[in-house]
Amino acid sequence: xxxxxxxxxxxxxxxxxxxxxxxxxxxxxxxxxxxxxxxxxxxxxxxxxxxxxxxxxxxxxxxxxxxxxxxxxxxxxxxxxxxxxxxxxxxxxxxxxxxxxxxxxxxxxxxxxxxxxxxxxxxxxxxxxxxxxxxxxxxxxxxxxxxxxxxxxxxxxxxxxxxxxxxxxxxxxxxxxxxxxxxxxxxxxxxxxxxxxxxxxxxxxxxxxxxxxxxxxxxxxxxxxxxxxxxxxxxx
Numbered sequence: 001x002x003x004x005x006x007x008x009x010x011x012x013x014x015x016x017x018x019x020x021x022x023x024x025x026x027x028x029x030x031x032x033x034x035x036x037x038x039x040x041x042x043x044x045x046x047x048x049x050x051x052x053x054x055x056x057x058x059x060x061x062x063x064x065x066x067x068x069x070x071x072x073x074x075x076x077x078x079x080x081x082x083x084x085x086x087x088x089x090x091x092x093x094x095x096x097x098x099x100x101x102x103x104x105x106x107x108x109x110x111x112x113x114x115x116x117x118x119x120x121x122x123x124x125x126x127x128x129x130x131x132x133x134x135x136x137x138x139x140x141x142x143x144x145x146x147x148x149x150x151x152x153x154x155x156x157x158x159x160x161x162x163x164x165x166x167x168x169x170x171x172x173x174x175x176x177x178x179x180x181x182x183x184x185x186x187x188x189x190x191x192x193x194x195x196x197x198x199x200x201x202x203x204x205x206x207x208x209x210x211x212x213x214x215x216x217x218x219x220x221x222x223x224x225x226x227x228x229x230x231x232x233x234x235x236x
Contacts, residue, residue: 026039092132
């Protein structure tokens with residue numbers, strides 16, 4: 001029987017994996033004193049914040065500029081015919097416009113098709129920083145989460161130079177292995193490259209297709225990603 005601490009660890013990990021794999025979500029904002037909702041395409045930074053590309057022509061973007069309080073929900077496929085068996089994560093966030101190049105590149109690494117319009121003057125990156133979280137993972141698996149546990153905060157996992165070095169090493173020396181992993185996750189052809197890396201997994205890209213691959217366990221340091229790849233320690 002699992003101890004309560006183990007169950008909480010599992011729930012936080014499931015929530016992180018769901019969030020990092022999400023390619024679409026629902027963004028709720030406060031517009032004219034009432035809630036309004038819009039479809040967005042999120043990407044997640046290594047430290048666990050969410051970045052989205054929004055147009056100033058959209059009402060929900062102007063609403064965020066007036067009031068940065070918002071909420072984001074992402075979900076996965078249902079386990080049964082009943083849609084309510086879908087795992088889902090709801091985040092309460094504070095939003096802020098981001099001009100950081102790394103946020104923009106993170107978003108475009110996950111959504112490469114957006115490069116065709118991301119440079120338009122009305123588009124900008126917004127960073128959503130979670131201040132609260134609620135996860136539903138199935139029967140008797142609903143919980144209010146500790147947002148600090150959705151984002152590993154160790155110094156080693158905040159080292160973006162080490163993250164970039166591990167990605168470069170994988171792309172330079174493990175190309176055949178990356179193609180094998182892509183094939184296991186539905187990718188075709190060769191030339192797949194690691195376009196994003198975080199403590200819970202990585203993303204493989206080829207042209208406008210991006211595949212999410214989860215590690216069997218969270219990294220301790222980014223160099224462990226190379227060992228996991230060599231040993232086949234990935235899901236799927």
